[in-house]
Amino acid sequence: MTGTLPDTYADKDVSDLTADEAAAEHAVLAAAIAHHDRAYYQQDAPEIDDAEYDALRRRIEAVEAWFPELRTADSPTQRVGAAPAAGFAKVRHRVAMLSLGNAFEESDVVDFIARIRRFLSLADDAGLAMIAEPKVDGLSCSLRYEDGVLVRAATRGDGQEGEDITRNVQTIDDHNLPKTLKDAPAVVEIRGEIYMTRNDFRELNERQAAAGRTVFANPRNAAAGSVRQLDVAITRDRPLRFFAYTWGEISAPLGETQSGVRARFADWGFALNEPAALCHSAEELLAHYHRIAEERATYAYEIDGVVYKVDRLDWQERLGYVSRAPRWAIAHKFPAEQAHTILNNISIQVGRTGALTPVAELEPVTVGGVVVSRATLHNEDEMARKDVRKGDTVIVQRAGDVIPQIVGVVLERRPVGAERFEMPDHCPDCGSEAVRPVGEVVRRCTGGLICPAQAKERLKHFVSRDAFDIEGLGGRTMEQFHNRGIVTTPVDIFTLQDRNERGFKDHPPLGNWQGWGPKSVKKLFAAIDERRRIPLDRFIYALGIRHVGQATARLLARVYGTWPAFRAAMEAAADPDGAAFRELTDIDQIGRVMAEEIVAFFHEPHNRELLDTLAGAAGDGEPTAGIVTVEPFEAPDSGAGDTPIRGKTIVFTGSMETMSRPEAKARAEMLGAKVAGSVSKKTDFVVVGADAGSKEAKARELGVTVLSEEEWRTMIDEQA
Incomplete structure (x- = not known):
């Protein structure tokens, strides 16, 4: 080439x-x-x-x-440089590396504080100390020390699994990232952000330009690209730094407060993200936020907001986590940069669930350092509310500095005769009727499996980062394969190599396609083979069932444990009056609408046939193996170890006195229990508070163990 x-x-x-x-x-x-x-x-x-x-x-x-x-x-x-290479080994995080929830308005911060008080049952006048610290715009990294020595460094990845970047991280200066720690626990994971200062970034780009090499778009991309170099010599030549701000697995407590742990980090030689402040109210948090926003341009490094964390670590433990983020922390982002541009056209994008989404085709404009040419208009109600029309001058911003969106219209610049956009009543891809169900804001194509747009988007979802994550099989390549008819179902992905070797009916072998060669074809097939084993939660998410996101997929995987158990339960749940359906809806956070969507997916014969081939079938005879292996779910270690309620099903009813109901549920899940919403024969314990009502009566009728709040606290070794 x-x-x-x-x-x-x-x-x-x-x-x-x-x-x-x-x-x-x-x-x-x-x-x-x-x-x-x-x-x-x-x-x-x-x-x-x-x-x-x-x-x-x-x-x-x-x-x-x-x-x-x-x-x-x-x-x-x-892109900057090359994508993460296959040469990096994968690292499974012992404790998941989660992201943060976001706050964009001051009211979001007030609500955040109120939620914490409700969860912890704190009186309005009870003290609540919070640490506020700048949110550094870099690459998240976890450093594992054993007996005080750095033994491994890993990227966040998807939160469960990252890349081993130990050799590259070893090149970072000891003044920012010490390689040994004094008086440290036997095992401690220090987590923080790898970044590059503005001055270092500018000097790096000057060197790149002088050498005739590609310059980097921003310090964050420069840092991320530098860390992911296969050649350590390149990384060593890059001015990388590290801020420490949290931790993962630890064999002994690091302190009693977040501020105390920060001080310990400093004693070990880590740089801290400053200026940080200990605040005691929403007003103090917001004052510090505005102070940082005003001084932002004077800092040596890029920041995109301020992070608020509950200071007391015992309260952090009680608050726990929801979905992929802690309840005890939130990122207050700075306002998004905005720009004006022309809306040239409005097109319709058909998603994997058949949703018709209007998309604004824009005159390209730079927003927050990125060229934006398309922005979602969400749905027809949102379009009507903003009154967006073809030819309008619109205000564009990147929500959370990521997703382009139209904020509003500059009405005084509207061209004469501009007409309102009417949503189509038929799918633009397959011609099937597009209907808007009562009570929903989204219009959907009724074509289902015959709709090529839905099939294509489902395949893109199947190989996406949080699903099968097949390197080299991104959205553009998948679209190319689908358009040429060589990958029309997920099964086709895993038979691609065999069919390529035997010869496609209407196309030459992949190695003869434009843009492909023997090396790229071999690399693609190797990447596919690497993904023939997949954890249960990723597999459920990859199926693309409506309403089932990553958090729900992980919840279902945790409850049912294995693929055969989950599939059998979902097929048995076809009877809405049966025990299996009730068990599904009993899962905390699984409502009836979501349950019906899951059951409907497994009721569709085409889906069952595909799953038989993909993941194996049991049927009435001997089990058959599939072309992929779905591994049992392994929950990240919460540090709780074996507990008397691990694997038990618990129902809470009535008003708790020493902890809120949400905290009681969160604590049970943290200790490995399953929390249900109703009582059945499969319930192990019913914890009753004041005014328990019918659930207590049903528990006694079924012979289920009933615990008082005090007995519950004793069982989990906590004192009220």
Whole structure:
């Protein structure tokens, strides 16, 4: 592969390309640039000179300028360096690395404090100390020390599994990241952010430019790309730093308060994200937030908000976690940057569940350092509320500095005759009727499995990062495979290599496709093989069942444990009056609507046939193996160890006196129990408070053990 422009439509001016020609050339250019990026950034063995490489970059930038719909998140113009390489080993986090919930308005902060007080049953005048510290915009990293020595460093990844970057992290200066700790627990994981200062970033880019190399878009991308270099020498040459702000697995407590642990981090030699403040009210938190926002430009590093954390660690433990974030912390983000641009057109995007989403096609505009050409309009009600029309000048911002959205319309610039947009009543992809169910805001295609748009989006979801996460099989590649008919179901992914070797009916082998070669084909098949084993929660999420996100998938996996048990239970739940359906709806956070969607998925014969091939079937005879292995769910270690309620089903009823109901439920789940909403023969304990009502009566009728609140606290070794 050379750096000269690939033989597609290189002899044409970009403005003369048709949409199909542009898409074909973009795919070839993207593959060529990715190849040369890997050679340069990962292998330190460039195959072309800088001028040839720059010609490729200029051409793809020109294509995207004329055809902005081709500028997606995985486009080379949106990346710095090479993607994380297969050369990094995977690390399973002993304690999950979770993200933070966000606050965007001051009222969100007030509500956050109120929720904590309700959860802990704190009186309005009871003290509640909070630490407020800057939110550094870098790459999350976990450092594991054993007997005071750094033995492993890992990225956050998906929170459950990250990449082993130990060798690269060892290159960071000891003044920011000590390699040994004095008087540390036998095992301690220090977590924080790898970052680059503004000055270091500017000097790095000056060196890159002087050498004729690609400059980085921002300090965060520069830090992330530097840490993920396969060549440690490249990382060693980059000015990386580290802030410590939390911890993961520990063999002994680090202190009694967040502020106390911060002081211990400093004693060990870690740099801390400053300025931090100990606050005692929402008013004090907001005052510190505004102070940091005003001084933001003077800090040596990039920040995108302020993080608030409950100071007392025993209260953090009581508050626990919800979904993928702690209840005891929140990130108060700075306002999103906004820009004005023209709305050129409104198109309809059909999602994997059939939802028709209006999308604004925008005149490309830079917002927060990123070029935005498309923004979601959410649904027809939201469009009507904002009165967005073709030709309007609109105000665009990136929500949470990530997702582009239209904030409003500049009405005085509206062109004469601009008409309201009418949502289609038929699917633009398959022609099926598009209906809006009563009580819902989303219009959906009724085509189901015959709709190519839904099938394509389901496949993209199946291989997405939090599902099967197959390297090299991103959205663009999956779309290419689907459009050519070689991958139309998830099963086709895992038979692709065999079919490629036998020969496709209507297409040449992959190695002969534009943008593909023997090495890239071999790498893709290796990546597919690596994902033939998958944890249960990821597999459930990958199925793309409506209403089932990552948190729900993990909840279902924890309750049912194994794929055979989960599938059998869901098929048995087809009877809405049966025990299996009641058991499903008894799970805390699983409502009837969600349960019906899950059951409907397993009731569909086509889905069952696919699952038989994909994950194996039991049926009436001997179990059969599938082409993938679904591993039993392993919950991250909560540190609770074996407890008297692990695996038990518990129902709480009535008013608790020494803890709130939400805290009681959270504590039970933390100790390994399953919390149900109603009493059945499968219930192990019913914990009753004041005014327990019918649930206590039913428990006694069924012979289920009934515990008072005091007996419950004694069972879990807590004193009221």
